[in-house]
Amino acid sequence: MRFKVLLFAISIFCLFIIGCSDDLSIHQPGNLVLKTVDENPALPSVSINGTRLHAEAFGNPKDPMLVFLHGGPGGDYRNALSVKQFAGNGFYVVFYDQRGSGLSRRHPKNSYTIDIMFEDLRAVIDFYRTDPNQKIFLFGHSWGGILAAGYIDKYPEKIDGAIFAEPGGFTWKHLEEYSNQSRGLNLFSEPVSDVMYLDQFLTGKENDHELLDYKLNISSSFTYAPGNAEGIEGPSPTWRNGSVVLNSLGSIAARDGYDFTQNLNQYNTKVLFIYGESNTAYGREGAEKEADFFKVSQVTGIPDTGHEMIYFKWNSVYPVVLEYLNSLK
Amino acid sequence: MKTLKIVLLFAFTFVILPKLYSQNINWESLQKNQKHIAHFNGHWEYALGFGAAYGYQLNSKTPVVLNASFSKPAGEKVLDDFKTRIGAQFRIMKINTFQVTASVQAIYRRYQNPLVRIQNFGSELGLNVGYFRPRFFIAGEFGFDKAILTNFKHAESFKTNFDPDVRDGWYQPSTGGNFNYGIVSGYSFGQSDITFKIGMVLSQDLKTTPFVPFYAQLGYNFRFGGK
Known part of the structure; x- marks a missing residue:
């Protein structure tokens, strides 16, 4: 019997080392995740600040520039492509996937800083800017x-x-x-189990981008589970999440904290806050709390939608934002 | 080749090992005539879950228990996510009240969410070193769980919202592996054991951890006789 048990143990060990050539590799870009700009030269991109970003622009380059900033960290601009409609309203609309995000170049975890994300934004503006006096507007969703x-x-x-x-x-x-209010964990629920149970199927090293990005992609179903506090209606298109940049910036923020409000009260221009009225974790109260950091602000609710209002209720978002932009054009 | 791997795994398992389980045993209270062990547990193992197992003690000079187990995480859907193990636990060494035991398990597990269905064949190796008395035991445990062969089948929702050309099929090399280490203890009375274990989980790169980097299990064994 000992021999049989030993033989069984050996068979299990053999499975660790048997290799095969006809299976797919999870580390091969294009199998489970889309290729980045480094792997697919056909993608539109810009090389700035020591990285290569998936980026494109629409409209007349001499018009006032509107730069869209996607959520995450690690997300991409795919579900906000409707924003390019402003190109028809006299704006030069610029999209880019942030460093380590979407289809932009991946970097090691220890290379990310919050400051480098600011410097990338500055470099993107400089890249597309055609006139030193060209007006620059930012449109930021979530992160x-x-x-x-x-x-x-x-x-x-x-x-x-x-x-x-x-x-x-x-x-x-x-x-x-906000995280505590929006991501309440019911340990008995299917969506929570779906996120956590996955950890025994897929584990990646710290900079194992393909595997970790894929894992984050499929974990995203948690965000739109029925009854979610953010009022997200369902899935919305994403090219590829950047897991390493998310982990890196999340770790930095948790370790060092941050405060981006110190000089906001000296900003004299009116800013616009929009929120999805179905997002019970944010709502008017959340928008007004953040708007209070500015001298002049407008807060507008978008009915019948939640956190992903740009994708799901673009027709309601568009006129509000257009009116605001035209007032400052 | 993946078919060969699966056949190899299960051929060895079913041909060589008749029956199985995965549980905590007080080797000092396990009697020779107690052939069968039924086991139930509630646990945190990556997620909150529940499990049941059956063990069969062989007629051998050194104690060997073959086992089969089933566990599933909490959730409204009953059989979309689960894990089965088949394998054996056996004593390697005994010096007075100290014993060293090992376990070898083959794993089949399944995962499904709105975007993908994942099936995996893996293995789990474990080592326990501890102090065993007829009424109680306490041991340190160390294990490694390897996800060896993994199959992905994506839902239309994934293809629509992420990548229409995503490649379904069997993937290698291994898509995952986690170490675990902790303490296991138990109290025995009559034909029963109440067991408890708790420990940490660390990914195979020894740097990263799962979303919740610990595990815990409260279990109950009922030992009953054969001939």
């Missing part, structure tokens, strides 16, 4: 709104107006509060 606030806090004179779509945390304290 993109936090990035926009941080940029205005740092370079208030460089930005001529901003739209914030449920940023959810101009300080680390506010972000923690």
Whole structure:
């Protein structure tokens, strides 16, 4: 019997080392995740600040520039492509996937800093800018709104107006509060089990981008589970999430904290806050709390939608944002 | 080749090992005539879950228990996510009250969410070193769980919202592996054991951890006789 048990043990060990050539590799870009700009040269991109970003622009380059900042960190601009409609309204609309996000170049975890995200934004603006006097507007969704606030806090004179779509945390304290309200964990529920149970199927090393990005992609179903506090209606298109940049910036924020509100009260231009009325974790109260950091602000609710209002209720978002932009054009 | 791997795994398992389980045993209270062990547990193992197992003690000079177990995480859907193990636990060494035991398990597990269905064949190796008395035991345990062969089948929702050309099929090399280490203890009375274990989980790169980096299990064994 000992021999049989030993033989069984050996067979299990053999499975560790048997290799095969006809199976697919999870580390091969294009199998489970889309290729980045480094792997697919056909993608539109810009090389700035020591990285290569998936980016494109629409409209007349001489018009006032509107830069869209996606959520995450690690998300991409795919579900906000409707924003390019402003190109038909006299705006030069610029999209980019942030460093380590979407289809942009991946970097090691220890290379990311919050400051480098600001410097990338500055470099993208400089890349597309055609005139030193060209007006620059920011449109930030979720984390993109936090990035926009941080940029205005740092370079208030460089930005001529901003739209914030449920940023959810101009300080680390506010972000923690929002996270607690929006991501309540019911350990008996299917969506929570779906996120956590996955850890035994897929484990990646710290910089194992393909595997970790894929894992984050499929975990995203948690965000739109029925009854979610953010009022997200369902899945929305995403090219590829950036897991490493999310983990890196999340770790930095948790370790060091941040406060992007110190100079916002010196910003004299009116800013626009929009929120989805179905997002019970944010709502008017959340928007007004963040708007209070600015001297002049407008807060507008978008009915029958939640955190992903730009994708699901674009027809309601568009006129509000257009009116605001035209007032500052 | 993947078919060969699966056949190999299960051929060895079913041909060589008749019956199985995965549980905590007080080797000092396990009697020779107690052939069968039924086991139930509630646990945190990556997620909150529940499990049941059956063990069969062989007629051998050194104690060997073959086992089969089933566990599933909490959730409204009953059989979309689960894990089965088949394998054996056996004593390697005994010096007075100290014993060293090992376990070898083959794993089949399934995962499904709105975007993908994942099936995996894996294995789990474990080592326990501890102090065993007839009424109680306490041991340190160390294990490694390897996800060896993994199959992905994506839902239309994934293809629509992420990648229409995503490649379904069998993937290698291994898509995952986690170490676990902790303490296991138990109290025995009559034909029963109440067991408890708790520990940490660490990914195979020894740097990263699962979403919740610990495990815990409260279990009950009922030992009953054969001939």
